[in-house]
Amino acid sequence: MRKSTWLTCALGTVLLATPALAQMKQNAPPGRSDSLTEMERQRRNPGPPSVPMQNRDGATADEIEARGVRDWLMQAKAAIGRGQLGQANEFLERAETRMLSRSTEPDRAGQPAAWPRLSAISGAREALRNRDRNGAMQQIEMALGGA
Secondary structure, three states, X not given: OHXXXXXXXXXXXXXXXXXXHHHHHHHOOOOOOOHHHHHHHHHHOOOOXXXXXXXXXXXXXXXXXXXXXXXXXXXXXXXXXXXXHHHHHHHHHHHXXXXXXXXXXXXXXXXXXXXXXXXXXXXXXXXXXXXXXXHHHHHHHHHHHOO
16 A cells, blocks of 8 residues: 555656656757857746846856947957857847947937947847857957947
């Protein structure tokens, strides 16, 4: 009697855990564990965020002595060279934010910023989302040309 109780309990545990394990496997492509993967997973499964890789990349960026857009773009290039695409995305986001944090006349405050350099940074982020390192590097070079 005691054995059958344990076996029933073990079988019940396996049956309850199977859907969760299947979902984890579906959301984690092999060989990809970075903040870009976390962002993709969050888009598919909205809910309470769990983004330790993005937090790590943000903390790393906080430690860097970047003073302006050019510094963030150079950091992004270096991160792509090291194969750290999530970190590169964080640096590009900071460069983009720095550009968008601008002073402007009150009557123009509602107009979106539209500069070629800003478009190149946005293009670099899109290339990173598509795992296109060369495309991202080309876009960063275009943005640096406008620096």
